[in-house]
Amino acid sequence: MNQFIIIFKKELKDILRDRRTIIMMIIVPMVITPMLIVGILKIQRMQLEKAKAKEIRVAFLGKENAPKLYQIFEKGEKIVLIDNFPEDSITASIASEEIDGAVIVHSDFPANIESDRQGKIEVYFKSSEAYGSAIKRMTDLIESYDEQIVEERIDRLSLDKDLFDAVAIIEMDVSSVQERIGKIAGGYLPYMFILFSFMGTMYPGIDLGAGEKERGTLETLLSSPANRLQIVLGKLGVVSLSGIISALIAILGIYVAIQMIEDIPADMLEVILDMLGFRIIITILTLVIPIAIFFAALVLSISIYAKSFKEAQSIITPMNMIIFIPVMIGLLPGIELNAKTALVPILNVSLASKDLLAGTINPFHLVEVYLSLFLLAGIAVWGCVKWFNREETLFRT
């Protein structure tokens, strides 16, 4: 049997017996991905419901100047009206959250409305309060009052309603549901699998490099007939595979998460599941393969240079941050896949996945992305092999 295969099989067996690797490679992406997606959506919804259900206390000053508005507020859901609140303590009371808002209708208001002019109503609120919903609820009620007045005026003067709505905008969005979802959610999907493909390479990479040094087994391996190229390739194969599996599990996690979100409309769910179809997933995975090989070569090079597991960990962990800069750039609006961005590693994976999910990928750019990624992976593997051949790296003291 070729030495490369012997080393690959042994390293695979070895890391699959390591609890830390299993946790990072399988459990974390499987559990964290759905938890993140479903959890964030659930919390958002819960906050919204809480905001709706919250009873707000509103001081209403000048009730006699706008009795109809007062009635509307009285009928408003979950609103407690407070009359005769001292005007000079309104600001302080809202700041201390004793009350949630205040409406002041001044004495000139009825005269202005009667003479068909504009009446002014002051609304006090605190935008920084936990739910920030008091202002919306108060202005919604005032706007409905405003509509009543305008309608009365139109009727009285026998005018046409269209006089005030000169232009009606009819929005005709030509993008498909897939395109819309792809552009919004598409940025987050690569974020997840790039993160996990890197994290998947971390522990095995450290274990198979620095770990080997720490255990003293490196000499055993180096004094075997396997040459250094076979040793590095065997190790790289396992570390890359671990990154790929991690990314794949993260994608599966997203798939599971989508099924767990309760209130996605059926037609949208159909589009999403269609987007995450076999062909797209396979294409995305082919993008993950070179990026995982690149990560594996990078992690293994550092790991083999480090004297101990701890040293390797302390160099590799902060790299998480560096790798995510291009991923985050990919999430910015206006950054599109073009001939130039297709050449920027990691960023190109992020942008290409977005376009793949939206169904708007330009085949020329995709080819460019593949070329750039395989070239990068090739350089990283070559560098790793060279690095492994340096006596100063292997026997660094």
Next chain:
Amino acid sequence: MITVTHVSKEFKLTKKSRNEMGEAYRNAKTITAVDDVSFECPPGRVFGLLGPNGAGKTTTLRMVATMLKPTSGNITVAGYDTQIDPQKVRERIGFMTGQTALYDRLTPNEMVRYIADLQGMNVKEFKSRRDQLFDVLDMHDFANRRIARLSTGMKQKTSIARTIIHNPEVIIFDEPTVGLDVMTSRRIIELIRTCREEGKTILFSTHRMEEVKLLCDDIAIIHQGRLFFCGKLEDFESQMTFDSFEDEFIHMTTEA
């Protein structure tokens, strides 16, 4: 047979190591770890490479085992040049250090199989050699337990088995008894003796003088990378100026 001819090894110095090594190395670009060393280890004899820590013993052994390349000079092992045919050399050596150097998550059976596979042994050959070694070392009871859960003695037995599973012509021991208890050290010494009886070439580094007397037929004394003595143990003893071996050794290395 191992032949080491005028071998030197220099290591590049980094700025950090220059600073750590003090004034003498302030402007040095390299450090000579082994300086023009020559010796010969014939089969069926135990050759002891002696010297204090940092003398250049491990570097010499690593060069013999093809892990490091000599800066000058050449080494042949079982008739093969370490720089021209490194793979052929590695097929003929077993390398053992003081560390057990085992994979914790494998079992002794898997560990030994891994090395046998790398050495290109066929299954039949492997099974018969493994059974023979496991019998001699009394390893059957823990052969399928994870190495992490084994005692130091069991680990040491596994380490011995993996070193000689492919029945190498040449065995290199780099301070194999460092940090071991008396019982386990004794087992290693027995292994070295058995290998000698089998006519293998044994190169063994140590700084324990009692082991030298117990085992060695030939010795080389190395200090600061240079050879101070190379010859038969009895020749060394006959020219000693001090009563004890240890005193002679200390005298020799401090004089240098």
